[in-house]
Amino acid sequence: MATSRGARQPTIKEVASRAGVSPMTASRTLAGGRNVRPDLQERVMAAVRELGYYRNENARSLRPGQPSGLIGIAITNLANPYYGSFALGVEEVAAEHGRRIILGNTGEDDARERQLVSDFIGRQVDGLILVPTGGDAAHLRPERLGDVPLVLASRRVAGLEVDTVLLDDVGGAYRGTISLLDAGHTRIGFIGNRSSVFTGERRYRGYERAMTERGAPIDPAIVARDQQDVPAASLAARAMLDLADAPTAIFSANNRNTIGALREIGRRIRDGLPGPHPSIVSFDDFELSELMPVPVTIINHDARLLGREAATLLFSRLDDDSAREARTVELPVTIEYP
Amino acid sequence: MATSRGARQPTIKEVASRAGVSPMTASRTLAGGRNVRPDLQERVMAAVRELGYYRNENARSLRPGQPSGLIGIAITNLANPYYGSFALGVEEVAAEHGRRIILGNTGEDDARERQLVSDFIGRQVDGLILVPTGGDAAHLRPERLGDVPLVLASRRVAGLEVDTVLLDDVGGAYRGTISLLDAGHTRIGFIGNRSSVFTGERRYRGYERAMTERGAPIDPAIVARDQQDVPAASLAARAMLDLADAPTAIFSANNRNTIGALREIGRRIRDGLPGPHPSIVSFDDFELSELMPVPVTIINHDARLLGREAATLLFSRLDDDSAREARTVELPVTIEYP
DNA sequence: CCGTCAATTGGTAACGTTACCAATCGGCAA
DNA sequence: TTGCCGATTGGTAACGTTACCAATTGACGG
Numbered sequence: 001m002a003t004s005r006g007a008r009q010p011t012i013k014e015v016a017s018r019a020g021v022s023p024m025t026a027s028r029t030l031a032g033g034r035n036v037r038p039d040l041q042e043r044v045m046a047a048v049r050e051l052g053y054y055r056n057e058n059a060r061s062l063r064p065g066q067p068s069g070l071i072g073i074a075i076t077n078l079a080n081p082y083y084g085s086f087a088l089g090v091e092e093v094a095a096e097h098g099r100r101i102i103l104g105n106t107g108e109d110d111a112r113e114r115q116l117v118s119d120f121i122g123r124q125v126d127g128l129i130l131v132p133t134g135g136d137a138a139h140l141r142p143e144r145l146g147d148v149p150l151v152l153a154s155r156r157v158a159g160l161e162v163d164t165v166l167l168d169d170v171g172g173a174y175r176g177t178i179s180l181l182d183a184g185h186t187r188i189g190f191i192g193n194r195s196s197v198f199t200g201e202r203r204y205r206g207y208e209r210a211m212t213e214r215g216a217p218i219d220p221a222i223v224a225r226d227q228q229d230v231p232a233a234s235l236a237a238r239a240m241l242d243l244a245d246a247p248t249a250i251f252s253a254n255n256r257n258t259i260g261a262l263r264e265i266g267r268r269i270r271d272g273l274p275g276p277h278p279s280i281v282s283f284d285d286f287e288l289s290e291l292m293p294v295p296v297t298i299i300n301h302d303a304r305l306l307g308r309e310a311a312t313l314l315f316s317r318l319d320d321d322s323a324r325e326a327r328t329v330e331l332p333v334t335i336e337y338p
Numbered sequence: 339m340a341t342s343r344g345a346r347q348p349t350i351k352e353v354a355s356r357a358g359v360s361p362m363t364a365s366r367t368l369a370g371g372r373n374v375r376p377d378l379q380e381r382v383m384a385a386v387r388e389l390g391y392y393r394n395e396n397a398r399s400l401r402p403g404q405p406s407g408l409i410g411i412a413i414t415n416l417a418n419p420y421y422g423s424f425a426l427g428v429e430e431v432a433a434e435h436g437r438r439i440i441l442g443n444t445g446e447d448d449a450r451e452r453q454l455v456s457d458f459i460g461r462q463v464d465g466l467i468l469v470p471t472g473g474d475a476a477h478l479r480p481e482r483l484g485d486v487p488l489v490l491a492s493r494r495v496a497g498l499e500v501d502t503v504l505l506d507d508v509g510g511a512y513r514g515t516i517s518l519l520d521a522g523h524t525r526i527g528f529i530g531n532r533s534s535v536f537t538g539e540r541r542y543r544g545y546e547r548a549m550t551e552r553g554a555p556i557d558p559a560i561v562a563r564d565q566q567d568v569p570a571a572s573l574a575a576r577a578m579l580d581l582a583d584a585p586t587a588i589f590s591a592n593n594r595n596t597i598g599a600l601r602e603i604g605r606r607i608r609d610g611l612p613g614p615h616p617s618i619v620s621f622d623d624f625e626l627s628e629l630m631p632v633p634v635t636i637i638n639h640d641a642r643l644l645g646r647e648a649a650t651l652l653f654s655r656l657d658d659d660s661a662r663e664a665r666t667v668e669l670p671v672t673i674e675y676p
Numbered sequence: 677c678c679g680t681c682a683a684t685t686g687g688t689a690a691c692g693t694t695a696c697c698a699a700t701c702g703g704c705a706a
Numbered sequence: 707t708t709g710c711c712g713a714t715t716g717g718t719a720a721c722g723t724t725a726c727c728a729a730t731t732g733a734c735g736g
Contacts, residue, residue: 009459009484011722022686027724035684052482054460058396058406059722062691066724068396070440078429079642084422091416091443100457102408102440105429119438121347122392123408144390146347259625266629287597291604292629304417349692360716365694373714397692400721404694 010051018047030055061124071314072120074104074113074130082255082284082303083131086153089307090129097315099126110135121148127314132157134196149317153310155198161326163313165306169199169283172299172333173206176281177251179297179335181214185249185279189222189240191233191261192253200225203253203283222247233260234267241268241278248278255284262292269293285336295338306331348389356385368393399462409652410458412442412451412468420593420622420641421469424491427645428467435653437464448473459486465652470495472534487655491648493536499664501651503644507537507621510637510671511544514619515589517635517673519552523587523617527560527578529571529599530591538563541591541621560585571598572605579606585616593622600630607631623674633676644669 016026021040028036029044036044047053061068071094075083091101102123104116110133117139120128128150132140137157140150152164180188190207193200204225211218221243224236233256240247241264252258258280265277281297282289289296309329317324354364359378366374367382374382385391399406409432413421429439440461442454448471455477458466466488470478475495478488490502518526528545531538542563549556559581562574571594578585579602590596596618603615619635620627627634647667655662 009462012724013722023722024686024724025684028685031724035682037684040685052484054456056400056462056722057457057460058462059400059691060724062394062397062400062693062722063724064691066691078426079419079423081417081419081422084419084425085417087422087441088416088443091441095442100440100442100461102438103425103429104433104438105426118392119395122395123438124347124394124396146390262626262629266626286625288600288604288624288626288630291600291631292626350694351692361692362694362716363714366715369694375714378715394692397721398694400692400723401694402721404721 009056010053012053012055015044015047015051015053018051019043067126068124069099070120070123070125071099071101071311072104072116072123072125072128072130073101074106074116074120074128076106076108076131076133078103078105080255085303086131086307086310089304089309090311091307092304093308093311093315097311106131106133108133114139117145121145127151127318129153129310129314131155134198149314151310151314151317153306163317163327165310165313165329165331167199167301167306168330168333169202170206170209172301172335173203173251173253173283174210175206175335176283176297176299177207177210178214179337180249180251180279180281181210181216183249183279185247186216187219187222187245187247187249188216189224189237189247189250189278190218190253191224191227191236191250191257193228193257194226200253207251207253227257227260230256230260230263233257234264235260237261237264241265246278248276250278250280252280252282255282255286258282258284258286258296262294262296265294279338283333289336290338297338298336299333300336301331301333347394348391350391350393353382353385353389353391356389357381405464406462407437408458408461408463409437409439409649410442410454410461410463410466410468411439412444412454412458412466414444414446414469414471416441416443418593423641424469424645424648427642427647428649429645430642431646431649431653435649444469444471446471452477455483459483465489465656467491467648467652469493472536487652489648489652489655491644501655501665503648503651503667503669505537505639505644506668506671507540508544508547510639510673511541511589511591511621512548513544513673514621514635514637515545515548516552517675518587518589518617518619519548519554521587521617523585524554525557525560525583525585525587526554527562527575527585527588527616528556528591529562529565529574529588529595531566531595532564538591545589545591565595565598568594568598568601571595572602573598575599575602579603579616586614587617587619590618590620593620593624596620596622596624596634600632600634603632617676621671627674628676635676636674637671638674639669639671 012026013023016023025036025040026044029041033041060066073090077083094101106113113133128148131154132152137160140160150162152162156164195201222240227233227236250261252261277294279295283299285298285300289298350361350364354361363374364382367379371379398404411428415421432439444451451471466486469492470490475498478498488500490500494502533539560578565571565574588599590599615632617633621637623636623638627636
C-alpha cells in the first residue's frame with residue numbers, strides 16, 4: 001500500500017486512467033452519474049475505492065460560481081459553554097445544508113477579529129456568522145465583504161445594518177428584576193459587564209426600567225458594571241454585601257457574574273458571616289442552580305437555538321438573491337423561579 | 339462602490355492591472371516583497387486596499403506542496419463545555435501556527451464521523467484531530483488518510499497506532515475512590531458511561547482497582563454503567579439510593595452523571611427523605627461544586643490543555659517528516675477535596 | 677436506407693495562484 | 707568600452723476540477 005510519506009492524494013485523472021475512462025466520465029460519475037453508463041460508473045467507483053480518492057474541494061470551488069461550502073464563524077470565547085452551544089447550533093444547520101464551519105476564537109480582540117474575517121474571505125466562505133467584539137467595524141462593511149453575507153449574533157454593531165439574532169435582553173432583565181420587586185425586595189444590586197458590551201448595556205436597561213417603573217431607587221453604590229470574569233464579580237459582590245445597607249437581592253447580568261456572586265455568598269456562609277444572604281436573579285442558566293443556598297431565579301435562553309437561527313438567517317439570504325433589508329430576530333427568554 | 343450582488347471578489351490580475359504591474363509582481367509583493375521595488379510595492383498595496391482584495395487561499399493551496407492551512411477537528415459533543423474548551427485549546431495552538439480549524443460535531447455517530455473525515459480530507463486539511471466515536475475505524479487507517487497526520491483525543495481506537503492524548507483516567511478514578519475509602523466509606527456506588535465508551539471503561543477500572551485493593555466489595559446493585567445523559571443518571575442514582583442498603587458514597591465517572599446524581603440528592607433533600615445523603619466523587623469539574631449540600635470531591639483536568647497538547651503533537655509531526663512511532667501523552671488530573 | 681435525435685464520451689479551456697525561466701536593466705570591474 | 711553579475715520584471719505553465727462543446731454511437735421513424 002501507499003507509504004506514509006509521499007502518499008499524495010490521488011487525483012481524478014488517476015482514478016480515470018485506472019478505470020480506463022476519461023477524467024470527464026469520472027467527474028460525471030462523482031457528480032451523480034447522469035448520462036454515464038452503469039458499468040462505467042461501477043468501474044469508476046471501484047477505482048475510487050481502490051485508490052482512496054477524495055475529490056479536492058478546493059480545486060472544485062475554484063471554478064466560478066462554485067460555492068466553497070464553508071461558513072466562517074468567529075466567536076468571542078469558545079470556552080464559555082454558551083458559545084459552545086451556539087457554535088453547535090450553527091454547525092447543525094450548516095450540516096443540514098451540506099456546509100462545514102470554519103471556526104475562530106476572537107477572545108474579544110478586535111484585531112484578531114479582523115484577521116479572522118480576512119482569512120475567512122480568503123478561503124472563499126459562503127457566509128459569515130460572528131459575535132462581534134464591538135471595536136471598530138470597518139472590516140465588516142458590505143463593500144469590504146463583497147457579496148459574502150454576514151449575520152451578527154448576540155450583539156449589534158453601531159452603524160452596521162445586517163441580519164442579526166439577539167436575545168430579548170431588555171425584556172428578560174426587566175421581568176427578572178420585576179420578580180424581585182414582586183417578592184418585596186426594594187434594595188436590589190446590579191452586577192454585570194461594562195456598558196460598552198452590547199448585552200451588558202441592554203440588560204442594565206431592563207433592570208433600570210423595572211426599578212424606575214416601580215419607584216425603587218437605583219443606588220450607584222450597589223451597581224457594579226465592570227466585571228468580565230468570575231474573580232472580579234466575587235469582589236464586586238463582596239464590596240456591596242459588606243456595606244451597612246447591603247442589598248437584599250442582586251441582579252446578575254450574566255453567567256460569569258452569577259458564579260462570582262454565588263462564590264462570595266458561599267464564602268460568607270462558610271465563614272459564618274451574618275445574613276440574610278441576598279437572593280439572586282441570573283441572566284444565563286447554570287446547572288444545579290436549584291441546589292444553591294440562596295434562592296436563584298434564572299433568566300434562561302437557548303444558545304443552541306440562537307445559533308440555529310443565525311444560520312437559518314444566513315442560508316435564507318444565500319438561497320434568495322433578492323437584496324432584502326436587514327432583519328433582526330429577537331429570541332424570547334424564559335424566567336425560571338426558584 | 340461595489341453593489342452587494344455580483345460583487346465578485348477581485349483577483350490578483352485586477353490588482354496588478356490597477357497597479358500597472360504584472361500579476362507576478364503583485365504576487366511577489368503579497369508574498370513579502372522580496373525583489374520588488376518599494377514604489378511598486380506601494381502601488382500594489384494601494385490597489386489591494388482600494389479593491390478590497392483578499393488572496394484566494396483555495397487557489398493558493400491548489401499548487402503542489404502548498405499546505406491548506408486547515409486543521410480538521412471532529413468532536414463528539416460541542417455543547418459539552420469540556421469539548422468546547424478542548425476545541426479552544428486546539429484553536430489557540432493552530433492560530434499560533436497560522437492555521438485555521440474546521441470543525442464538525444459527530445454526536446457520537448460513526449457514520450457522521452466518516453463523512454466528516456472524508457470532507458476534511460477533500461478540503462486538503464494539513465492534519466486531523468478527533469475524539470473518536472468508537473465505531474468501526476477503517477476510515478482512519480493510514481492508507482485511507484494518505485499523508486494526513488491524525489491525532490486522537492480522550493479516547494483510543496482499538497488497533498489504530500496513532501498519536502493520542504489522554505487523561506489519566508485510571509489513576510484519577512483510583513485516587514478519587516481511594517479518597518472515599520480513606521474517609522471511611524466502604525459501600526461506594528459507581529455511575530458512569532457504558533463500558534464501550536473508552537473513558538467509561540478506564541474510569542471504572544480505576545474504581546475497581548481501588549475497591550479491590552482495599553478489600554471493599556463491589557456490589558453490582560450499586561454499579562450503574564449505562565447513563566449517557568443527566569436524566570438517566572438521576573434515575574440510576576435514585577434506584578441505588580432507594581435501596582435498603584444504599585451506598586454512603588457515589589463515584590461518578592463524568593460530569594453528566596455527577597449532575598444527575600446531585601439533582602436526585604437535591605430532590606431527596608427537598609422532599610424530606612431521610613439521609614444520610616451520599617458523598618460524591620466526580621470525574622470532571624463543574625462550577626460551584628463547593629456549594630453543594632453534600633461533600634463533593636472533584637477529579638479535575640484541563641480540557642483546554644488537552645486540546646493544546648493534541649495540537650502540539652500534530653504540529654510536531656507536521657514539522658518533522660521522520661516517521662516516528664505513535665506517541666501517547668497522558669495528562670495528569672488533580673484531586674480537589676471538598 | 678437515410679435523417680434525426682438522445683445518450684454517451686472525450687477534449688479543451690478556465691477558475692486564481694505562484695514556481696520557474698527568460699529578459700531587461702544598471703552598475704561595476706577589467 | 708566590454709563583459710558580467712545581481713536586481714527586477716514579466717511570460718508561461720501547472721495545480722485539480724468541471725462547464726461547455728464536439729464527436730460518436732445506437733435507435734427509430736419515415
